[in-house]
Amino acid sequence: DSGVTQTPKHLITATGQRVTLRCSPRSGDLSVYWYQQSLDQGLQFLIQYYNGEERAKGNILERFSAQQFPDLHSELNLSSLELGDSALYFCASSLGTGSGNDEQYFGPGTRLTVT
Amino acid sequence: DQQVKQNSPSLSVQEGRISILNCDYTNSMFDYFLWYKKYPAEGPTFLISISSIKDKNEDGRFTVFLNKSAKHLSLHIVPSQPGDSAVYFCAASAGAQKLVFGQGTRLTINP
Numbered sequence: 608d609s610g611v612t613q614t615p616k617h618l619i620t621a622t623g624q625r626v627t628l629r630c631s632p633r634s635g636d637l638s639v640y641w642y643q644q645s646l647d648q649g650l651q652f653l654i655q656y657y658n659g660e661e662r663a664k665g666n667i668l669e670r671f672s673a674q675q676f677p678d679l680h681s682e683l684n685l686s687s688l689e690l691g692d693s694a695l696y697f698c699a700s701s702l703g704t705g706s707g708n709d710e711q712y713f714g715p716g717t718r719l720t721v722t
Numbered sequence: 723d724q725q726v727k728q729n730s731p732s733l734s735v736q737e738g739r740i741s742i743l744n745c746d747y748t749n750s751m752f753d754y755f756l757w758y759k760k761y762p763a764e765g766p767t768f769l770i771s772i773s774s775i776k777d778k779n780e781d782g783r784f785t786v787f788l789n790k791s792a793k794h795l796s797l798h799i800v801p802s803q804p805g806d807s808a809v810y811f812c813a814a815s816a817g818a819q820k821l822v823f824g825q826g827t828r829l830t831i832n833p
Contacts (some may be wrong), residue, residue: 640821649726649823650811652823664802709806710756712768713766714765715763715764
């Protein structure tokens with residue numbers, strides 16, 4: 608158990624809909640990261656938050672947005688969903704020191720299926 | 723542009739032998755490299771890492787080797803055990819903690 612929790616575990620929704628994925632970081636971690644893993648692909652970095660502020664952005668679509676709340680939990684909002692958005696979405700957290708050994712701990716993921 | 727590549731989608735090794743997983747990268751700004759292990763229905767878990775100032779880091783049965791001139795990273799597992807069967811991801815970062823992952827290699831340890 609990494610200490611990172613994600614809800615829900617599974618989500619099935621229709622094209623055009625909007626969903627919210629939730630992540631609670633490990634106790635003491637200030638940074639939260641979101642990744643997308645599509646079928647047979649590696650993990651693609653989407654976005655990072657540190658102590659409530661956006662710190663880094665990756666290949667995140669404009670239809671997607673995220674935020675980190677004062678209690679440090681984070682939400683990833685996916686809107687106008689398309690079939691290609693079906694994927695595993697992972698959240699990770701770290702202390703957020705910015706150094707190379709600031710290891711990220713991953714949650715179990717949310718499997719999103721868009722039909 | 724795939725900055726981190728794992729060219730072998732799968733690898734099968736006999737129990738007790740050495741498993742060698744390979745990873746190549748293109749971005750010379752990467753200064754920290756990590757290996758993650760992932761079981762089905764779980765998130766990736768950190769395994770071992772290496773800074774660009776080193777060429778080898780060892781932790782029990784796991785050793786990571788870094789060849790900066792070749793932009794090549796490898797993970798050696800010896801001896802391989804059935805519980806090592808998983809998908810292994812190589813990842814790299816350039817200081818700001820944005821990890822770039824390879825596509826993963828599925829390792830199967832045969833009894």
